[in-house]
Amino acid sequence: MILAPIANLGRWTRESVAGAGYAARTFVALLRASAGLWRRPRLITDQIHFIGNYSLVIIAVSGLFVGFVLGLQGYNILNRYGSEQALGLMVALSLLRELGPVVTALLFAGRAGTSLTAEIGLMKAGEQLDAMEMMAVNPLERVLAPRFWAGVIAMPVLAAIFSAVGVLGGYVVGVQLIGVDEGAFWSQMQGGVDIWDDIANGVIKSIVFGFAVTFTALFQGYEAQPTPEGVARATTRTVVIASLLVLWLDFLLTAFMFNK
């Protein structure tokens, strides 16, 4: 049938639009359900503790190795132009503007995001969310909202840790092992990094990623088929969707922020 591909395209489009609309409505419902949280900040701080702990080790170790690699590659490239003194600046800018927020968000999706999806999905499969509703407690407010804000708050902190450890990694390789001048490494960094252009933009990025990744993880868990296969599939979807979303948003934000 010649019409089949056209019909499929139409169906796919309709389903995509409906899906996006449904996700947007859930997002708004989640924001509304957050209103009651200011009376119970413990719910959020507990989750920051959990979520932060999940990801801290992997973020710190990855930051260190990314810093090592930046030190090596940066030195090799800058050396060609005789400007290896700028190594500190290059390492810092790469981390603060791009690698810190983006790699942190990708790792966060893989580590904390998947466990959030699985946790919520299993709560749904075990009828725990239904039980909560029957106890006149809104699961959006009691379960999803604290985790959401915890993710949004934890993400920039983790990105900051990633960047800080990364800079140290670049210092160890560049200065201690290769022998770039230590004074130049730090002073060029100090002189060239702008608190608004570089640091604030990086923080904004990671907050946006925090919204995107945490919401994706929670939504996938909340909408998972309440079966073992359903939860497994939802966990996979979290990684795929959150990663693509992060990379797409990064391009968008970079285009807005650094388009002089």
Added chain:
Amino acid sequence: MPNLVEIRDLHFHYGERAILSGLQMDFPRGKVIAVMGGSGSGKTTILRLIGGQLAPRSGHVQVDGQTIDELDTPALYQIRRKMGMLFQHGALFTDLTVFENVAFPLREHSNLPEDLLHDLVLLKLQAVGLRNAAQLKPAEISGGMARRVALARAIALDPQLIMYDEPFAGLDPISMGVTANLIRKLNDALGSTSILVSHDVREAFLIADYVYFLSAGAIVAQGTPAEMSASSDPYVKQFVHAETDGPVPFHYAGRSLVDDLGLGAAE
């Protein structure tokens, strides 16, 4: 009003598939009412309609004089505080201890001081015989115990209506007897009304005041357990005596064996 819950001309569909059609049911205050029927007969759906988790296509569910499907969310949450529900597998919060599970509804809906809350939770656990399991996690207790913890949680706010979704499923005979006993005792002690969805004839008949039999989404028989045991209705007879063939056929409907094996007369 003598009935805590009334169901009138209730129809419910999943998509185009009819699940419940034309139900009329009364649940008088203070009684234990059993709703029985095979798997997929729509028993659990009735509980979800009473709890407002599903909305009927037509007809009404009234709880304590309020029509459930006409309530907005805050009013629905308000009336749910008068209900307790025991889910099929307990649905305990796996990340909380037994104590915190029972404390959960109290913490969410009251501002009790910690020591009073502590005593209250222990009393609820005492009622189900699990006071000494208070500090265990749900993963560390048996299925029957989990069911009892969930029961303690369901009665934490002293509900007027307690709903049980297959409370005996997957329990050993001892736990089954214990659970059945508890359901009756708690109902009488709290002065509440219980709706018991089950397919365990023996246990349900032992504790129920009245029984509804459900088949394919419609009430096929109702009466006291004694009346039901003596019933000559073919469906009830098959169900109560666990006969393999009857109105509920042993064979899934479709082509006949003669056709499938090609044994029919040659054409």
